[in-house]
Amino acid sequence: MQVKIQPSLKIGTFLLLFLFTSEEAYAESIIKSVKLTIQPRNKVERGTNVSLTCNAEVVGSHPNYEYKFYKDYEPINTTQTSSTENLYSIPDARVAHSGKYKCAVVIEKQKKESSVEDLTVKGLQTPVLTVDKLKLREGEDVTAVCTAKGEIGFLTFFFRDEFEELYRKPTKSHRVEQKLALTRKTVNMFCYYSINLGSTIERSNDSNVISLHIQELEIKPNIKVNPSTHVIEGDLITFSCSVGMIYQRNSGLRIILIHGRTTLSLNMTQTDYRMSAKANDSGEYECMSSLGNVHKSSTTNITVKELFSKPVLSIHPAEFFEGELFTLSCQINNFALERIQRNDIKYSIFRDKTPVKNDNTYSGTAGKASNGNYTCIAEAKGIVKVSMKMKFEAKVLVSKPEITVDGPVIVNKPFWIRCHSENGSLPIIYSLKRNNITLNRTEVSFKEARFLAMISTPSDISSYLCEAENNGQVSVKMSDRLHVTVIVPVGKPLLTVIPVPGNIEEGNVVTLICGIPGGSPPISFWFYGSSGTAIYNTTVQTNSSSYNLSPVKRQHSGDYFCEANNQANVLIKSNIVTVEVSLAAWKKALIATLCMLLVALLVLFIVMRYKAKRGKRAMAAELSVKPAGLKSDDSLTLSLTHDTHYSDRVVLNNKESVWSERPPDVADQDSLGSTNEGDVEYAEVVHPQPVDTTRIPLRKGTDTVYSELQTTQGTSEHVNHQGLLEYAELNHDLPEPVD
Template sequence: MQVKIQPSLRIGTILLLFLFTSEEACAEPIIKSVKLIIQPRNEVQRSANVSLRCQAEVSHSPGSHHNYKYLFYKDYLPLNTDQTNATDNIFSIPDARVGHSGKYSCDVVIENQKKASSVKDLTVKGLLTPVLTVDKLRLTEGDDVTAICAAEGETGSLTFFFRDGPEELYRKSTDSPKVEHKLTLNKGTVNMFCYYSINLGGTVDNSNNSNVISVHIQELTIKPEIKAMPSTNVIEGDIINFSCRVDLTHQRNSELKIIFTHGRTTLDLNMTQKDYQMMAKANDSGEYECISKLGVVHKSSTVNITVKELFSMPDLSIHPAEVFEGEHFTISCQISSFASERIQREDITYVIFRDKTPVINYNRYSGTAGKVTNGKYMCMAKAKGISKESWTVLFGAKVLVSKPEITVDGPVITDEPFWIRCHSVNGTLPITFSLKKNNITLNRTKVFYSHEANFLALISSPSDISSYFCEAENNGQVSIKMSERLLNVTVIVPVGKPLLTVLPVPENIEEGNDVTLICGISKGSPPIRFRFYDSNHTPIHTTEVQSNSSSFVLSRVNREKSGNYHCEAFNREDMLSKSDIVTVKVSLAKWKKVLIAVFCMLLVVLLVLFVVMGYKAKRGKRKMAAKLSVKPSSPKSDDSLTLSLTHDTLYSTHTVEVNNKESVWSERPPDVADQDSLQSQNEGDVEYTEVVHPQPVDPTQIPLRKGTDTVYSELQTSQGDPEHINHQTLLEYAELNHDLPDPVD
């Protein structure tokens, strides 16, 4: 069987094959792995040639060509970028140095793909030995020598050190393999060498020491000679001559300077041709130095001077230490020692100053403490041209405390604590304040930083406020000052619970009456604000009075005014008090009650008349004939008799059953003649029940019935014998009027 291929199917197959081959041809390459190879090995010696080969394993479509981008890193920093179509690339390190040691890696990037190799360590062993050179081998003290330390070909972060044995002369960090520096040498002979260190990512390697070079320095003989005359031990007031000399016979002297100092104080900048003279004082003891300076070379010599005091610094004292205004005080000025070999005590003169103004030329001063004598006091002692001042003493006469003032902040509220402030305008601190009530001390406090004290107090009635006063003293009992009593203070008595009264009494309020609401309190400071509220808690009246009660009239109230009323009283917003709720009920007016009673009576009378007239009307309309049929109610019954009464109009039969039992229906009394007839026959009493069907006005409206409706009523006799029944009597009581009810279905 031969299958023919439709031309359209052939074209579709060709297109599918073309698309498939196109997708294969355009498929992106996949970088499977990247490897870094260090050649010849990971650890080499200095000067070796090192190659870093980055190889990539890539999966791609046959015949496809892609560009490969290689990135090399040292210590995670990029080195270079190279682009080729080869699957590997080489980064060369010719003549490797220790500085080339580190962590290497590479990345391969093809189009949007990138893959990194693992990190490899390269270690290069062996640092170069540096070479030291100098421009001079013989120097004069103070001259400079240029030293060069070189490690040509070394790379990396290097630090060069210049040393003289254990002493370091200079150091410098650089990326250059050579350091040049001018050194100033101050010794006779310096054996100088150098070396360098390299930092390899956390570890430091040191090179070998360079060659040693000996440099000879000729010392300058410019050391000065210092002398103090007449002696290094002097007494205050003596004259001292200092001399500084340098032998410049064989020296260059054009630039030589000699400086004279005492401690950190420079006394003379150039003493080459002269001496330094001064009068010795007590604080002039210490070390004196001559410094000779030639260029950068310094030489010095020192001498120690001891100066004995001619007399000690005077001491100013005030007695007594604390003085109040009006009290006497004394100021004295004394020295503790003097040089008896130079002066006598009588040779010393004194001056006492107040605020830098002389008060007395003597060492003692007396006065009365007051504002005039207040100030800063000091004294001066003089002898042999030497004057010394004492320390300054501040003197101020203490001020007796002034009469305190007693006040309160804001109004005082009974039965609530309040603060009483006692304040004195004047008075030297500390001051002791006392709060008293009727000469009884309630509290006491001593203040050191202010002129007032605060006390907490409590009163139960407004009259208690005037019993408080305070005292102040700062010098014992002699300085006690008493304040006035606490007067002119507003005392507020909080309002008591209000009582709401209603007039007339809530049970006797009728519509149209005026109702008076009276809100009263038992206590409270006027003015009092009263506020009345209705049952909706809505304010209906607010007033402010000077008395303890207020009223509000509800004019001509109606029943809508019934509800719960209350009032509030307050003499401050935070002292509000509420009354209990009073229920007001407004009843109907009396004339409305009478009118309702009369109306109800009329309704009752009309109803009675209507019933009576209706009943009479029904009796007058009774027009009917009755048929009586008597038959036993049951074939087996010998003590009952059934009477059938046929209403001509309704075509219904009413059956009356006579039984010796008592009937539950209403009883109609028989006529007198009938009673006699019944009694003569010794018959028992007979009870009758009447079932009445009212006759419709229009006989045509009477619904048709399939048969005769019969209603049975049971008649009972005492004997239970049917033949004893008086038929005539039954017939008479079986009469029906015209208002018989409709038949019962």
């Protein structure tokens, strides 16, 4: 079956393949290099048409190239094109176009720059200077215009004459207009401009020169002083200031008279200025005239001689105390003999601006009433002069000092003693004395002094005194004795326990008593328990304190101590007392009873156990021993009711007995024993063999079997308890009887 493809489907498929192939090709485009070319050359003259061509060498192709041009590393132009070459034009190049140029090509995320090329444009235009008028009067302004037509960039224009710079202005314009005030009679003005190219500054040629003629205003004043520039205080002086007749009547003219920074007259064109000369009037005087913006002046110096010098006020004596006599005197050192005599000078003495005497001397008694600010006034020929102000204050004798302390006084610790006088002129000399012996001495410029001291007993505090003086022996004042509270530090505390440690039982009341040998109250006590932590603290007015532990328990056992302190702030610890709390009496009795019961039960258990073992003993063998004539080395034959007999030698006197040819078992050793009661000896032998039923009747349980002891002669004899008997107790495991 044949499938027919529609024409529209064929076209769409072709476009998709084309776009896919194109994108794949464009994606493979690579910028190999970028080059910038400057035409016609890198150095040109002003007015040349310059073109900058950016060429890109690209592997593959791309529908869109972006070109960027830079001047001095700043972007100046950006374009997009499908060509691998782009042009940037600079028509009619100027010096401002000089700089470093480069270009860059951008394809999608790729960017490549060219190398930097320098463009240099030579030749600045010569500026043209114009003015609004060539002739003007002094003080008038001239409008000057400097033009550099067609020039671009950041320019700075300069206006000058032959000798000085008149004006400068930076601008981006090619033209500058400015009003200028000229002061010289003839000015030859010209202008020029400069341009900043970064690393260099280019300067243009000078413009044309314009000569300006300025008509001077003849308004400089003429100053005159009558009667002379050298006068004496009190003389009348007249100042006159004038200009040429042409300008004197000009309504715009102003003439002022100035002395230092003070304006004496604002209208010197029509009237003169008159004044009575004083000593401080000497100096420079200036007449200043003004017409429009033109100012001119003339000066002269005036010397004024004092009629008499400034009075001087003095006091005698230089220092004085209340109640002492003093004298004030007022005098002048110099006066003009050609004008006055000494008697022509009149004096007055003032206290706080109130006259006290019209003379040059004043005497009085120093006191509060005479204290104040004194001045002296001298007058002659209408001239009045005042002396410097003098503060007059009679010195006050020092008052009786007060002796105090700073802070608490503690035995054997340093403290400060303060001496203070309420009244007394400074300086004051203070002395610290102890029992009339000077310990320290100091001069102060304030009302008190401080001394460092220390005492060893509280009674020493009253031995201190303070002495003050400010006028030698005349003003010596002694304080009272020092009386303050003295703090005695606490001594080492002693901790006492009642009842005595060792006799303390549970349930008792235990009293802890903490006492100190000495110390100033109030006293603070701290009690510390077995855990080392404070259990009680108190502050009392006595030298001891107590604390009860009631009722005590076993956990109260431990080390106890106390601490004491007072205002001396010296915390002292006592001895350590060990408290051991024992059991109560009834608990001890109960424990003893329980122990006895346990022992009784243990003994009963042992006895019952012992009897249970003896129930299994062997039968006892009865032995016959000759009571008399038995020697230590005689042999005895032990006849047992066993199938086997043992024949051994027994030494009775030495208590030596050998019963068997083998060592007995441990159990046998425990059961063997011997006693010596008169002449009877017993021997207990444990034997595991069965008994002979033909000689011993059968018994149930454990029985004791007695055997006779026979001598070697074979005689046998039955003895009673008074004879020498030896028993051999034989433990046997007897068979059960046969019924």
